[in-house]
Amino acid sequence: MPKEHAIFVRVTTLLLLLLAVVFAAEPRKIAVYAPQTNYQVDILVRDGVDYVGITDLLEPLGRLESHVDGKKLVLIFNGGAAEFQDGKRQYRTRSNAKLEMLSNFLLVDGRGYIPATSIAQLLPHITDQAAEFHAVARRLFVGASQLHFSAELRHAPSRLVLSFPAPVNPSTLIEKGRIRLLFHREPVVSSGADNVSYNDPFLLNTSFTETPNGAEFVASILQPATVSIGEGGRTVTITAVVQAPPVTAPLGSAQQAAPGGVSTAGAGAQAHPTGERARPFVILDAAHGGYETGSVLSPTLMEKTVNLALAHRLQKELEARGIPVVLTRVADNLLTWDQRAVSANTSHASLYVAIHSSTSGHGVRVYTSMVPPAQPGQSKHSFLPWELAQSPYLEQSGMAASTIAAECTAGGLPVRNSAAPLRPLNSVTIAAVAVEVAPLGSTADELATAEYQQKVAKALASGIASLRGKLEAAE
Amino acid sequence: MISRKLQYVVAALVLSVLAMGFYLVHLKRKAESIGAGPVTQALTAPVNGPAEEMTLYVANDEENALRTATVSSALPRDPGERGRLALHTLIARYEQKDSPHPLVAGADVHDVYLLDQTSAVVNLNAAFAESHRSGIEVEQLTVFSLVRTLKAQLPQLTRVRFLVDGKSRDTLAGHIDLSGWYDVAMVAEASKDLN
Numbered sequence A: 001m002p003k004e005h006a007i008f009v010r011v012t013t014l015l016l017l018l019l020a021v022v023f024a025a026e027p028r029k030i031a032v033y034a035p036q037t038n039y040q041v042d043i044l045v046r047d048g049v050d051y052v053g054i055t056d057l058l059e060p061l062g063r064l065e066s067h068v069d070g071k072k073l074v075l076i077f078n079g080g081a082a083e084f085q086d087g088k089r090q091y092r093t094r095s096n097a098k099l100e101m102l103s104n105f106l107l108v109d110g111r112g113y114i115p116a117t118s119i120a121q122l123l124p125h126i127t128d129q130a131a132e133f134h135a136v137a138r139r140l141f142v143g144a145s146q147l148h149f150s151a152e153l154r155h156a157p158s159r160l161v162l163s164f165p166a167p168v169n170p171s172t173l174i175e176k177g178r179i180r181l182l183f184h185r186e187p188v189v190s191s192g193a194d195n196v197s198y199n200d201p202f203l204l205n206t207s208f209t210e211t212p213n214g215a216e217f218v219a220s221i222l223q224p225a226t227v228s229i230g231e232g233g234r235t236v237t238i239t240a241v242v243q244a245p246p247v248t249a250p251l252g253s254a255q256q257a258a259p260g261g262v263s264t265a266g267a268g269a270q271a272h273p274t275g276e277r278a279r280p281f282v283i284l285d286a287a288h289g290g291y292e293t294g295s296v297l298s299p300t301l302m303e304k305t306v307n308l309a310l311a312h313r314l315q316k317e318l319e320a321r322g323i324p325v326v327l328t329r330v331a332d333n334l335l336t337w338d339q340r341a342v343s344a345n346t347s348h349a350s351l352y353v354a355i356h357s358s359t360s361g362h363g364v365r366v367y368t369s370m371v372p373p374a375q376p377g378q379s380k381h382s383f384l385p386w387e388l389a390q391s392p393y394l395e396q397s398g399m400a401a402s403t404i405a406a407e408c409t410a411g412g413l414p415v416r417n418s419a420a421p422l423r424p425l426n427s428v429t430i431a432a433v434a435v436e437v438a439p440l441g442s443t444a445d446e447l448a449t450a451e452y453q454q455k456v457a458k459a460l461a462s463g464i465a466s467l468r469g470k471l472e473a474a475e
Numbered sequence B: 001m002i003s004r005k006l007q008y009v010v011a012a013l014v015l016s017v018l019a020m021g022f023y024l025v026h027l028k029r030k031a032e033s034i035g036a037g038p039v040t041q042a043l044t045a046p047v048n049g050p051a052e053e054m055t056l057y058v059a060n061d062e063e064n065a066l067r068t069a070t071v072s073s074a075l076p077r078d079p080g081e082r083g084r085l086a087l088h089t090l091i092a093r094y095e096q097k098d099s100p101h102p103l104v105a106g107a108d109v110h111d112v113y114l115l116d117q118t119s120a121v122v123n124l125n126a127a128f129a130e131s132h133r134s135g136i137e138v139e140q141l142t143v144f145s146l147v148r149t150l151k152a153q154l155p156q157l158t159r160v161r162f163l164v165d166g167k168s169r170d171t172l173a174g175h176i177d178l179s180g181w182y183d184v185a186m187v188a189e190a191s192k193d194l195n
Helices: A002-025 A054-061 A116-127 A267-271 A303-320 A337-346 A391-410 A444-448 A450-474 B004-036 B079-094 B126-130 B136-153 B184-194
Strands: A029-033 A038-046 A049-053 A064-069 A072-077 A080-085 A090-092 A098-100 A106-108 A111-115 A131-134 A139-142 A150-154 A159-163 A171-175 A178-183 A195-197 A203-211 A214-221 A225-230 A235-240 A282-286 A296-298 A325-327 A351-357 A363-369 A415-420 A431-438 B051-060 B065-074 B109-114 B119-124 B159-164
Touching: A038 A054, A038 A106, A049 A054, A049 A116, A054 A064, A054 A072, A054 A111, A054 A116, A072 A116, A080 A116, A098 A116, A111 A116, A116 A131, A116 A139, A171 A225, A178 A225, A214 A235, A282 A303, A282 A337, A296 A303, A296 A444, A303 A325, A303 A351, A303 A444, A303 A450, A351 A450, A363 A391, A363 A450, A363 B136, A391 A415, A391 A431, A391 A450, A415 B136, A415 B184, A431 A450, A431 B136, A444 A450, B051 B079, B051 B136, B065 B079, B065 B136, B065 B184, B079 B109, B079 B119, B079 B136, B119 B136, B126 B159, B136 B159, B136 B184
Parallel strands: A029 A139, A282 A325, A282 A351, A351 A431, A363 A415, B119 B159
Antiparallel strands: A029 A038, A038 A049, A049 A111, A064 A072, A072 A080, A080 A090, A090 A098, A106 A111, A131 A139, A150 A159, A159 A235, A171 A178, A178 A214, A195 A203, A203 A214, A225 A235, A363 A431, B051 B065, B109 B119
């Protein structure tokens, strides 16, 4: 028994030593993402508080000089001075302001340490750059380094398109029922909701989490899928793998009955034999989203929310009329103007409708782009600056605006129709209008009522429906 | 026992405190009444010379329209200063209590720079953009009224660009584009619907 006890004690001690060595070898770190570089700084734990070396943090960000004077550490960063004192919370910045950290400053072996929880507060005073610290994931973003991404579910074929403002190169893990994208190096952050339910035959939901090793995006899928990176790394597309049709398909099936037969029906048509996922006629763009809320319509009502609700109602109205529709966003996520324009230009739709709402005025306003009309010799196939891409489509857009306005008037809504300098209309290469919906009365809450939204959606759907023949003929 | 003399002193002090209190309230009311009054002239350095008529294109939210108004004032000779004074007068009108297109107090234009006779850069202050109401219509009315008022003072103008505190800005308040040049003729054409 004593012998067994001694062995147990030795083994346990050995394991504890091993663990201590492992932890000592890999100290916890903070990942720092700055516009010019990415790097990591070690965490030093003192009295239960996480500290980071101030010189480790600042050196990669600019020109840094430091000297210790007794208990004082003086830093000169890009010409501006900051002064810290060992054991004190207060510090002095270049503007000579006295500020306070959440815990005391530490001076250990001539090196200065600041509490990790105070980084976001302290850094802007020294570097003149904003800083955002995600404490749980231990990720620090300096300046405007964050990459906010957007996710959009598209059809025919079913695919989830993730768009990023800068190139990314995630590690991809394809597992049964889910796809994981791991962003180890890129400062990818959430654009709004971290968990989004789609309840689509292809995509169940998505989730986004940040960890000390980076960020992870997980898509729970119901069909086999592939992952591809496009647009120079700015988009990551998760596409459903369309099952190949059986060679011995019975004659007279939906696909066989289609002109061209199975072999020419195309993947989308095969995935949706009824043809309901055919080329969309209209792309609806609920403006704003994520942290970009648009107008604050009332203390409890944001423009982005009303826009999305209106887009969904309009989608239903159009689909009830047999008009195929796609949406740029289906959830509360942020898209840039360029992402919206790219979505419209690659959707193969005939009409783009941006949806806005406001408390100013009454009824509906329909806007077209205020770009100059196409010059003689310019056509839809000419190369044009991105900001003028709408020029050759102005005539169609004008026709769309006046038709929609006429249907709104017929639907009993006050309506105005004019040109306005609006993004992303200028860069859309199909007929494009923006609609701004205001209440009929004086209260913003009317915009959130199902009755009013339905009235507006019906009028807009009638206008869009009566455009179908005209725009498709023009194409 | 408190002496009668001390009682008189205390009573005099209480009375003077009350009198000063009443006077303070009176001054506060007077100051408020001055602030609420109409702004009758631009808050700029006085300009010597004969009075001239200045046309302002004033936005009206309720009517979704631009209405012209004329103001008589001595105008500077320098075209940039002249443009700045016109925009300043227009903005001052928007800051009045009964404005048909309200802007918050503090909104203003820093400068109007003329690159040549046809191109102007308007440098607005941060309060103008940061406090502006958000919405296509309301932002469009503001920008169009500024462009058309400037054009009325500088007839040779063909394009206008806006900066905020000297920096380029994507939109005025989330909707109307401020990132590029405004073609004055196109603004006039587009604002026909707002007349």
